[in-house]
Amino acid sequence: MIGLKSSFAFISALLLIPLTALGEVTTEVSCFRSLEGKNINFEFRSYYDTVSRWSGAGVKYTKSRKVIPLVYRSVEEEVMAEGRPSQFTTTWVEVSEDSLTGEYEMVSQGARIYGMTYTNYKSGKKYSFEQDITMDASPETGCRW
Numbered sequence: 001m002i003g004l005k006s007s008f009a010f011i012s013a014l015l016l017i018p019l020t021a022l023g024e025v026t027t028e029v030s031c032f033r034s035l036e037g038k039n040i041n042f043e044f045r046s047y048y049d050t051v052s053r054w055s056g057a058g059v060k061y062t063k064s065r066k067v068i069p070l071v072y073r074s075v076e077e078e079v080m081a082e083g084r085p086s087q088f089t090t091t092w093v094e095v096s097e098d099s100l101t102g103e104y105e106m107v108s109q110g111a112r113i114y115g116m117t118y119t120n121y122k123s124g125k126k127y128s129f130e131q132d133i134t135m136d137a138s139p140e141t142g143c144r145w
Helices: 004-016
Strands: 025-034 041-049 054-061 068-078 087-096 099-109 112-120 126-131
Antiparallel strands (some): 041 054, 068 087, 087 099, 099 112
């Protein structure tokens, strides 16, 4: 059985490999703002390699220089109505300093992200975010807060 430190090292190594070496990789950048309490903003980047079918993600908060790696956990599909896009709930696990520290849950339908929540494993606190669709963002520049 692979230990947590070994898993984290493997995931970190994958994130450092030039993505072009894995195949055709798509990168999506989304910007999120907190819905309540403190003004918390973060950039969510997801990566998908069409050849190996590998996916990964990371978040970077505006007040941090560090990107926090996320590991894909699951996706649930819900058919909303005949002929309409399904709704997807995707869960990503946060890996910070060799530990699983929380999870992000994203609800999307078609190209639109309707919500993102973060749950901190240690405190049990849950935070809600909305996508800022007015934010100018690209893989090259990220979110321009």
